[in-house]
Amino acid sequence: MSLLDRDPVIPVVVVEDAGDAVPLAHALLAGGVTTIEVTLRTDAALEAVRRIAAEVPDICLGVGTVLRPEHAKAAAEAGAQFLVTPGTTASVLGAVAETGLPCLPGAATVSEVMALVEQGFTELKFFPAEASGGPAFLHGVGGPVPEVRFCPTGGITAASAGKYLALPNVGCVGGTWLTPKDAVAAGDWARVSRLAAATAELRGGLD
Numbered sequence: 001m002s003l004l005d006r007d008p009v010i011p012v013v014v015v016e017d018a019g020d021a022v023p024l025a026h027a028l029l030a031g032g033v034t035t036i037e038v039t040l041r042t043d044a045a046l047e048a049v050r051r052i053a054a055e056v057p058d059i060c061l062g063v064g065t066v067l068r069p070e071h072a073k074a075a076a077e078a079g080a081q082f083l084v085t086p087g088t089t090a091s092v093l094g095a096v097a098e099t100g101l102p103c104l105p106g107a108a109t110v111s112e113v114m115a116l117v118e119q120g121f122t123e124l125k126f127f128p129a130e131a132s133g134g135p136a137f138l139h140g141v142g143g144p145v146p147e148v149r150f151c152p153t154g155g156i157t158a159a160s161a162g163k164y165l166a167l168p169n170v171g172c173v174g175g176t177w178l179t180p181k182d183a184v185a186a187g188d189w190a191r192v193s194r195l196a197a198a199t200a201e202l203r204g205g206l207d
Ligand SMILES: O=C(O)C(=O)C[C@H](O)[C@H](O)COP(=O)(O)O
Pocket: 012, 039, 040, 041, 064, 065, 066, 085, 086, 127, 153, 154, 155, 156, 174, 175, 176, 177
């Protein structure tokens, strides 16, 4: 199954304490969300990925914030099943290809989209979505480039996600709102599960 078709929302998570990783992944699964993107923004990130890979095999484990070639290799070695980049460079794409993992490469302009299509990608991250034109951009690019589907991410909330998911070239959206910093810090996994469960309604009527 395509990464874009698993869940309406891919939770983008920032793990400060690797000890939170496994309960957090379980909380998402309990809420019906089967995919996670762990950002490489913290020192604990790779250990978090290793723990989720080892202990929560039911979740589809992605690693985001792949900014440099070495990030792709480290993420793959830690157990990532897919990679996400906020933008695209030739060296990062080369390193991603070496891992053999599926990837959602980031694009924010039509030229970037075209360059990625030339390289064979038809599923992209649109980042930063709200700042780069939001649903209007995606509607526009869907005219000349209808074969590309997107996971818009960046500034999307529970309130705005539905506008993106209603577009034919959007498979899912990404966002941090399922794992609020205060909920993770407090170990409030029930809240994370509730926020995850609420995303099921976002695709209501669209399937
Ligand atoms: O760290 C990364 O690699 C990123 O790709 C950026 C994140 O996807 C966005 O920052 C999502 O954050 P929100 O705007 O809070 O939903």
